[in-house]
Amino acid sequence: MNLSESPDLISFRSHVRAWMRDHFVGDFTQLEGVIGPGSEHFDCALAKAWEREIAAGGWIGLTWPTSHGGRALPLAFEMAFQEEYVRAGGPGRLGHIGEHLLAPTLIAEGTDQQRAMFLPPILRGEEFWAQGYSEPGAGSDLASVRTKATRSPTDGRWRLSGQKVWTSWARESDWAFVLARCDPDSVRHRGLVLLMVRLNQPGVSIRPIQQISGASEFNELFLDDAIAEADAAIGQPGDGWRVAMGLLAHERGASTLGQQAQFVKEFDRLTGFLSRTGLDEDSAVQEEWARHQARLRTLRFHALRVASSGVSEEGKRAAAAAKYLWSNWRRDVGDFAARCLARVPVISEKEAQVVSHLKSLWLTSKADTIYAGTNEIQLNLIAQRALGLPRPSY
């Protein structure tokens, strides 16, 4: 075990810092700290221009194979990029779903033609993706999806009908990958297909969902005879569950490795507030703060451990715990922030922005233990995959 960074990684970090210093300037600075939970109001055109800037810098596809336009860097470099990017004030990534979820899935499961068509626009920061998994009747029980995909016997194109929900950034996206039932007689995990669907077409309508945070990052996606091309299926029709689960593993694992840098910023903001208001002199506050601070450090070490453990049994156990760890940490910190805010009766004008951020942290963190697999689903997965326990009896 060794936490020393190689000269290559240190050099890489300095490149990222220098690049951010040179390029995150001018209008782009309006995006600082936005496009994330609680900060979903932003200039979409500017955010997309920023994605193209990142792409031009060569920072998209860091871990992709070179044969697909990537740089084949170890995960540690992706983490380092995300850490330096956040420290420099970089905004949330509109291209996250395409780069970190769809692309690894296409690289693993897609056809050469699909990779040639979809990976380059992602690499250039030109096309954006949304995820069409959950439905009103299929949340944690994703295998209950009812969206129908029917294949035309003449031209092979797919027609989709159904409703998706909790679709992040659907209004800002060009495409969605949609889990649908292609065999009407199938049940549960069988007879599913994962299809890539263009969102700008007559059969697709999108309605934002107003969230308790006041923002509307999530959307409802209505598919009414929406069309997907004949070669739009990732993997074989009927095998969609396996492909979709592979994609989910990216969502719960590697794609979130660098996010603790964002958490550090949020926690620093809270720490500063406690100090300025004198709340940090309260021993109960000190004790709880220490617990959260310890866990925050742990999140980074845990991410490093997952990144360096590969597919070993130990690595699998650590990875299984990762999503539960970070989501509950953030929810608990949000709750801590709210309790601290409630103890300060008069808040100065100077603190208004910090208070707004902390309230946003409190509200948006409520979603963390729900999306990408609820706490309950995570605990089920840990039990079965890391502890070898049987599927539970209900």
Added chain:
Amino acid sequence: MATTAMARTLTLMEPCFSLCPNEDQRQLIAALDRRLSDVANPWDIQDVLSGLCELGLMGAQLPEERGGLAQLLPTMALIHERLGFWRAHPSVIEETVIPTDLVGIRNSSQYASMPNSLCLDQAIWSGKPTAHGAPLSASGRWRVSGNIVLHRHPSGADGSLILFLKPEGTVAFAETKIDVALSARHTMPLQPDLISVQLHDLEVEGQMEVPALLALRPRWAVLRAAELVGWAQSVLDQCVSYVHQREQFGGPIARFQAVQHALSRMLVSVEAARSAVYGAACLISVHHDDANWGHAAHAVLESRSAARFCTQEAIQVHGGMGYTKDCGLDRPLLTVFQIEAQLNQMIDWNRAIRT
């Protein structure tokens, strides 16, 4: 734009950090596991010490020229995690690492004689000496008095005592052989595991630089934290085994979601603590400054929380059986308490993490 061009030229990089055991460490741990699984009673310190000696792990952190394996703190943490996992007596650290660290730094030739019947003044954990002494000469001899607390009775004619004493307004370490008859006459049991020893004008010799001692204490805290991870993993594994065997309502209780979620939460806490301990061990092994207390605090806060949570949940998962002596969960419960109490003597960890 120059930075962009430079960034593009970086291709496949050499391996960098790793927070999982390397191949050498895995082999070492596998050998230790094999040896400790053969120990009939891991609570018997001498059995465990024999195993460590056989594997050449006594003084593993010492430089090779002093007979050690030059292992850094991460490897030592892995070793201590396994000692906790196999439920070894927590005093092992006081017979191996601490005296080895102290004596190894001062005088390597003394190392060979140290592990046999060694007793450690428990004041070392708090850093507040309960004995005081006056120098007798420039040769490092002291006359000491005070009440000290040991984990066990010094025994054997060559028994050694490491005494933490306060000489005339400062703190220092002194170590000497003591007379067993004298110590027997002056000892008094405090608790089952603790013995008070009264010293009156006892002559001792040897001393150590205080800064070196203080720098070592965060290392020991991390090893204690590693032991807690081992104990927590041990009770989790016991629970997993039990829920497969125990049948209620027509089948094993392993199939109940409530039981599964309890075990899953235990796993999350153990994995978090393990990451914290490995990370802290790595950082402390390369840094020698006050920040080490902060790194140690991180490991301690996570591991004591995990160990406490797991031992408590383990009893719940075992139901009524968990409350019985036969189940064997009393030992993890009490040992975790003992280690936590010892750690809590060292420093206020909630404050230390601010560093």
